Amino acid sequence: NRQITLAARPVGRPQESDFALVETPIPELEEGQFLIHTTYLSVDPYMRGRMNDRKSYAEPVKLGDVMVGEAVGKVVESKHPKFDVGDIVAGSIGWQEYCVTDGTDIRKVRTGNQPVSAALGVLGMPGLTAYFGLLEIADPAAGETVVVSGAAGAVGSTVGQIAKIRGCRVVGIAGTDEKVAYLTDELGFDAAFNYKTTKDYVAKLAELCPEGIDVYFDNVGGPITDAVFPLLNKHARVSVCGQISQYNATKLEQGPRLLWKLIEKQARVEGFLVFQFIDKFRTAMVDLAHWVEEGQLKYRENIEEGLENAPKIFLGLFDGENIGKQLVRVSPE
Numbered sequence: 001n002r003q004i005t006l007a008a009r010p011v012g013r014p015q016e017s018d019f020a021l022v023e024t025p026i027p028e029l030e031e032g033q034f035l036i037h038t039t040y041l042s043v044d045p046y047m048r049g050r051m052n053d054r055k056s057y058a059e060p061v062k063l064g065d066v067m068v069g070e071a072v073g074k075v076v077e078s079k080h081p082k083f084d085v086g087d088i089v090a091g092s093i094g095w096q097e098y099c100v101t102d103g104t105d106i107r108k109v110r111t112g113n114q115p116v117s118a119a120l121g122v123l124g125m126p127g128l129t130a131y132f133g134l135l136e137i138a139d140p141a142a143g144e145t146v147v148v149s150g151a152a153g154a155v156g157s158t159v160g161q162i163a164k165i166r167g168c169r170v171v172g173i174a175g176t177d178e179k180v181a182y183l184t185d186e187l188g189f190d191a192a193f194n195y196k197t198t199k200d201y202v203a204k205l206a207e208l209c210p211e212g213i214d215v216y217f218d219n220v221g222g223p224i225t226d227a228v229f230p231l232l233n234k235h236a237r238v239s240v241c242g243q244i245s246q247y248n249a250t251k252l253e254q255g256p257r258l259l260w261k262l263i264e265k266q267a268r269v270e271g272f273l274v275f276q277f278i279d280k281f282r283t284a285m286v287d288l289a290h291w292v293e294e295g296q297l298k299y300r301e302n303i304e305e306g307l308e309n310a311p312k313i314f315l316g317l318f319d320g321e322n323i324g325k326q327l328v329r330v331s332p333e
């Protein structure tokens, strides 16, 4: 069984040498267990936090342990009453070719007409994150202006389209011209800009949001988020989903501290974790699947080959190499 383990705790940006490719025998199945052969592995920004020796909302990965992660795979052997050989499943499989499990945190995949890989993206955790972070935390109304950072990624691209479904004006922020074109030409964003080639974010946002900003969905933090605050409208809502610009930081950035804007505008900033909405996942999934089937919610997957390349592909998230959901194909479907 080929596995990727955590070999060293990174300081700052992780290196490929912080991971190791190891081979271990597949254990014999006990009663109540089954064996999954991994098809697609998801790499996600939150995994950076798991590499630190610091308890956050989840336990860190121990040195030498298999990296945690969601994956889709096929049941190839079973001694479990509810999972049969041939079932397609998704869940906490980890960065490995095969996984022996008792079914904890594993579910059967139902993606309808969509590929099974969608269970890791638009019809999985990132889709649900977009759904709840936007609709429950920010609750945008038709006609309001919604700004999304990290807009061309798995979560951000979904957020913008749900805001369009709600009837909002949507402005995206992303790191390449190709992403900007994708947002405006394919996903129906009203406007977008490339933060890597824009000098004055505040001026650019003011130009693209002539009526100010009612909702900001924050995936990145840092200077981009600082630039949003001066433009917040009365009763604005800021949904703090992620802070990827800070995940590799070795010292805390000194921000401009524009919190007085929240007083002036009686605005609200709220962080969330997708799992706090677990009781509502089923109904959210019905909406997401419906929008996808209707063509109102489009998605892209950036699929790269090979478990051995997972560390490099994961690190690519911090260079913005993905449009849409970043996946690793571990074996053919």
Ligand code: NDP
Pocket: 044, 045, 046, 125, 126, 129, 150, 151, 152, 153, 154, 155, 156, 173, 174, 175, 176, 179, 219, 220, 240, 241, 242, 243, 244, 245, 246, 272, 273, 274, 275, 317, 318, 319, 320, 321, 322, 323, 324, 325, 326
């Ligand atoms: P993405 O698919 O959006 O991939 C990450 C993207 O972040 C990259 O493509 C890159 O795009 C952008 N990025 C990387 N570094 C920076 C930087 N320094 N400044 C600005 N942008 C940067 O990932 P996800 O959709 O999976 O996740 C998006 C965010 O949501 C993450 O912050 C993640 O931690 C968070 N999240 C939170 C959850 C929750 O429950 N709260 C659940 C799931 C995700 P670009 O080219 O535009 O720079």
